[in-house]
Amino acid sequence: MRATLDFLLNDWLDVEALTQRPRFADHSRETFDSVLDTCERIAREKFAPFNRLTDTEEPRFDGKRVHLPEATHAAMQAYVASGMLAASQDYELGGMQLPCVVEMGARSFFSAASVAMGGYAMLTQGNAHLLMAHGTAVQKEVFAKNELAGRWFGTMCLSEPQAGSSLSDVATRATPDGDGYADDPLGPRYRLKGNKMWISAGEHELTENIVHLVLAKIPGPDGKTIPGVRGISLFIVPKKLADTEGRLTGERNDVALAGLNHKLGYRGTTNTLLNFGEGRFPVRGQAGAIGYLVGEPGKGLACMFHMMNEARIGVGLGATMLGYAGYLASLEYARQRPQGRPVGPGGKDAAQPQVAIIEHADVKRMLLAQKAYCEGALALELYCARLVDEQHTAAGETSAEAALLLEVLTPIAKSWPSEWCLEANSLAIQVHGGYGYTRDFPVEQYWRDNRLNMIHEGTHGIQGLDLLGRKVVMDGGKGLALLADRVNRTIEGAMQHPELAEHANALAQALAHVGRATKAAWATGHPADALANATPYLQAFGHTVLAWIWLEVGLCAAQREASDFTRGKLAAAAYFFRYELPKIGPWLAVVEARDTTCREMQEAWF
Known part of the structure; x- marks a missing residue:
């Protein structure tokens, strides 16, 4: 690695x-x-x-x-x-x-x-x-400084038992805490009441305090709750109250653990249901958790997306490395596990000694798939991180282009490893055979841990809606055009290398197909027509992006002195182009046709 x-x-x-x-x-x-x-x-x-x-x-x-x-x-x-x-x-x-x-x-x-x-x-x-x-x-x-120093840890509190991913339906409420609420030096002070679900790291004693960032709705000018996302604001709600010097005051905030969730994976991270303001720990004689407003009232979701987008890339990296850990474990196992004999011109010779299973073509297929998925995903996550550096430290147009490209790629950076590095974990179990299902080997835990990443920070469906509904059409499709320009530059460079020309041509055709499908999806101008097949669009778009990443990596490998290492990279690229990229055709077919099969399915028909 x-x-x-x-x-x-x-x-x-x-x-x-x-x-x-x-x-x-x-x-x-x-x-x-x-x-x-x-x-x-x-x-x-x-x-x-x-x-x-x-x-x-x-x-x-x-x-x-x-x-x-x-x-x-x-x-x-x-x-x-x-x-x-x-x-x-x-x-x-x-x-x-x-x-x-x-x-x-x-x-x-x-x-x-x-x-x-x-x-x-x-x-x-x-x-x-x-x-x-x-x-x-x-x-x-x-x-922030106490978190960066590791004295306190932090969370994000979005979901609620009744709302899930539908943040416009959050029921947690925040009301001004008395007449002088706006003058608190820590920020306008509110009282929060509500429940938050699926809060990772929501309760522990690893640090002396936990800083919760909580989405809640505040009353409008008429005192009534503003519907939708316009009423959502963001609050700092510490587990324990502190003064302006960061010293704990000794007061416990009205935040209570209602229970631990026991998930399929990620069992080493506490996952919690938290009650805010239920009165178990009244502050200054009142129920209601003390919270300090972050940013402007009603702009909470926009602020929270700063953390959510960062977390999406973090989730993508986590999914990638779980897949990578499984790949390395199954590679080691395949090199050591003897089973079967090679097929010669006359068939198998039972008198010959067994060979390691890595010598069998189908095991090589499973290992190559894992290598293509995981190393490609790692390259994608690092590329996105490099865009962050360009956004913040490059000048002028270069910075602006990096920010725009990062917006387009973020749904892919989260969703693609969550699906395909999970598939890598599944293949790692298969390489281990029956042993893969036991706790004698780590691959079953890698799979269980990774299965959660398809849900963390927005499901595939949400990422697809974000990509097709927002990212590829924003600013008149400027982000998609920028990505296409970057891909075409790579194609031009790869065409100069005979061993990559086949892949370059395949990527050019895939890119053109994505472009046609994007236009066809929005041909009627009705979001319901376009977005009914947003997930297959996401899958095809993701595979096209990863083909581009592999062509980039392959081009870099081809320019280095030949070795087992560089040949491995070129073989993984070839696998992706020959076994994976052809999958985009059926995915894009339903997008182009604006297929109505799923949208028109009736509940009673199930």
């Missing part, structure tokens, strides 16, 4: 070139490598050995506190001590001013070693980054 990561970061994405920019001027290839070395070591020593333990010893609530294995406490202490929570932040904030792409590469080790334990850090970073972007100076100082 490390060799592939180094190749993608240094040979393909040329991260060292970022050191020419003022923000990263103190860095070098050596400092980047040092960060990767440190994180690889911590993940190997503190996370990986305890991945199974955190799965079998699930979080337990005794009525007063949640118990986690001591290994989780030790792992998070090591992560905090590494400084990675603030890795991309300014030096003045205790950060390293690392490029996002290097941080993402370093984070991949933790996702592969124990995605559940790594979840605490991912949520805390996203929470703090949102506050750094949208919070007041005091909110940044009190809440």
